Amino acid sequence: MNVLLSLKVLLKDLRLGPRSPIFLWAIVFPVVGTLLVQLVFGSLFAPKPRLGIVDQGDSAITAGMRDLEGIQLTLVASPGELTELVRDHNLDAGLILPAGFDEQVRSGAQPVLEFYVSGESLASDRLILAVTTLDLVRAVEGSPAPVQVDVVAMGAPLLPMAARLTPMLVLFALLIAGVFVPAFSLVQEREAGTLTAMLVTPVRATDVLAAKAVLGFALALLMALVTLWLNDALGNEPAALLLAVGVGAIMLAEIGLVYGSASPDAKTLFTLMKSLNIILFAPVIFYIFPDWPQWIAQIFPTYWVINPIFEVAIRDASLGDVAGQLTIALILSALLIPVIVVLSRRMQARLAAA
Amino acid sequence: MNAAVNDPVAPSTGAEPASGAVPAVSVEDLAYRYGDVEAVRGITFEILPGEVFGFLGPNGAGKTTTIRMLTGQLKPYAGTARILGRVVGRDDPETQAHIGVCFEEKNLYDSMSAEENLRFFASLFGIRDLDAGELLRRVGLGDRGKDRVSTYSKGMRQRLMVARALVNRPMVLFLDEPTDGLDPVSSKAIRAIIRDEADRGAAVLLTTHDMWEADELSDRVAFINDGRIYATDTPENLKLRYGKRSVKVRLRDGGAIREETVPLDDPAAGERLRSAVQAEGLMTIHTEESTLENIFVEMTGRALEA
Numbered sequence: 001m002n003v004l005l006s007l008k009v010l011l012k013d014l015r016l017g018p019r020s021p022i023f024l025w026a027i028v029f030p031v032v033g034t035l036l037v038q039l040v041f042g043s044l045f046a047p048k049p050r051l052g053i054v055d056q057g058d059s060a061i062t063a064g065m066r067d068l069e070g071i072q073l074t075l076v077a078s079p080g081e082l083t084e085l086v087r088d089h090n091l092d093a094g095l096i097l098p099a100g101f102d103e104q105v106r107s108g109a110q111p112v113l114e115f116y117v118s119g120e121s122l123a124s125d126r127l128i129l130a131v132t133t134l135d136l137v138r139a140v141e142g143s144p145a146p147v148q149v150d151v152v153a154m155g156a157p158l159l160p161m162a163a164r165l166t167p168m169l170v171l172f173a174l175l176i177a178g179v180f181v182p183a184f185s186l187v188q189e190r191e192a193g194t195l196t197a198m199l200v201t202p203v204r205a206t207d208v209l210a211a212k213a214v215l216g217f218a219l220a221l222l223m224a225l226v227t228l229w230l231n232d233a234l235g236n237e238p239a240a241l242l243l244a245v246g247v248g249a250i251m252l253a254e255i256g257l258v259y260g261s262a263s264p265d266a267k268t269l270f271t272l273m274k275s276l277n278i279i280l281f282a283p284v285i286f287y288i289f290p291d292w293p294q295w296i297a298q299i300f301p302t303y304w305v306i307n308p309i310f311e312v313a314i315r316d317a318s319l320g321d322v323a324g325q326l327t328i329a330l331i332l333s334a335l336l337i338p339v340i341v342v343l344s345r346r347m348q349a350r351l352a353a354a
Numbered sequence: 355m356n357a358a359v360n361d362p363v364a365p366s367t368g369a370e371p372a373s374g375a376v377p378a379v380s381v382e383d384l385a386y387r388y389g390d391v392e393a394v395r396g397i398t399f400e401i402l403p404g405e406v407f408g409f410l411g412p413n414g415a416g417k418t419t420t421i422r423m424l425t426g427q428l429k430p431y432a433g434t435a436r437i438l439g440r441v442v443g444r445d446d447p448e449t450q451a452h453i454g455v456c457f458e459e460k461n462l463y464d465s466m467s468a469e470e471n472l473r474f475f476a477s478l479f480g481i482r483d484l485d486a487g488e489l490l491r492r493v494g495l496g497d498r499g500k501d502r503v504s505t506y507s508k509g510m511r512q513r514l515m516v517a518r519a520l521v522n523r524p525m526v527l528f529l530d531e532p533t534d535g536l537d538p539v540s541s542k543a544i545r546a547i548i549r550d551e552a553d554r555g556a557a558v559l560l561t562t563h564d565m566w567e568a569d570e571l572s573d574r575v576a577f578i579n580d581g582r583i584y585a586t587d588t589p590e591n592l593k594l595r596y597g598k599r600s601v602k603v604r605l606r607d608g609g610a611i612r613e614e615t616v617p618l619d620d621p622a623a624g625e626r627l628r629s630a631v632q633a634e635g636l637m638t639i640h641t642e643e644s645t646l647e648n649i650f651v652e653m654t655g656r657a658l659e660a
Contacts, residue, residue, distance in 0.1 A: 002447075012463075012474050193459045197457065200425045200426065201450055201451075203478050352428045353428070
């Protein structure tokens, strides 16, 4: 293989990329997919309740509010500014904590607490903010709660649906960028005859395949990471995540070459994709339906690339936790190499005989 | 040396490449089969540097298969082919660095401009300083170099195909029907380029079923049909050897017009012509020469456009 020639073919593919609908779709899909999932299952249009506080005495209530992830807190300088923000619905509610408020509460006095709500705010947001404020006031007072609330979880502990859909989005990103882009690029070159034109120059078929594989790998790696970032699922170990996504991108780029070299034309490629993509895509369905027997997912080869990504990105697993799965993925990727070699030879023979 | 004839039916002793010169292309008993179908059956020929070799035959005769073997796309079933003294194998970058191929199929990058196409293919030969503008001017596309190929007409694409085959100043040029479907002006321009390339020293293998073009351009031609070469020689020698030389005389005979064909090979031709010229009713005398097409049809029993 000639690395320099592969690079030249790759640069040509990158120049042609923005003119290809598949290439553009590979870039646009993660954004569109994430927006759709967040719209339906996530918090895209369900923002946190927004509370503004004018704290004139360094109250523990402010500190307590700051620690709560479910509330978006804004510290405001003056009561006038606060009421203006609430009136204009830039805040859902506003609270003025006068100097010495905490001491008055602890002494048993019942100071007046001014709590403003925006007329346009959701009732649910008002309720959340009011109840939270009362809880914090009680905590400052130091008195026990009048009742003990026993929280009973119903059903198995589950990740939110948006998190369970993240593997699907990531695998889609890997599939479009890693499989579709190199496969279509190769088939287009075959159909247009430009592959034949290249193969009578010093370029070898292996140089062309390597260029397509690198294109698929790089694009798949980039778009999978972008998808994870858009879904706020980057985990705690960037190196482990990069490795897991990289191994996934390698396997899917290889599958792209298998598809591309096995398909003499776009029609055959579509047929191949329609028949085989369910096998590639099946593992992510098991994240959506956790009641299904999860071991079945392991039958499918892409499980061994998507699960390490899921574990590292969503469940904060370490590299050691997923090393075994990544090794299996690398072995599967290595097994694909002879398949690609055989198919590419057959492709060349077919090209010449066409 | 060059076996001028591969067909037992029509042996030829026609002109061979100048003795002593090293052939740029040397083919010996080359054969290829697609499954059970023998596409090329043991053909032999040579092409010298600076020579235009016309490879003439109808569709399906084996021309393109031969080019595919010579350009390293197909591995010969039997026989050997040498390009610039090197045995051609499948995937041979050393040989392919010195060849230029103009395919019959218009296989260009449509979404790239003409200049981008030429620069990309030049880069595959390691050429960085290609004067794409000059090359495009040669083929009459100087003012369209920056336009996408998708906006080109069929003739413009064909001219760009020829330009692409020249990006590496090849020592051996394979041109598969380079003027097919072109208008007369474009065809003339392409023929001039082919001649220039041969004058530069390139060996040119030109496949065509346009016998007039082959006659005009080729230093030697080979007739190929059904995978066999039937004859190899200069067009002139083929016409002399196989053409029917005759004179057609038209005479007014009473109220009717009579035509008489006098074969020049006929021992009585002189006497017959003399009497025809002296006849009172003589109207016209025409010499009749065979064309390459006539000879091809006579030798192979098959029309070129088939």
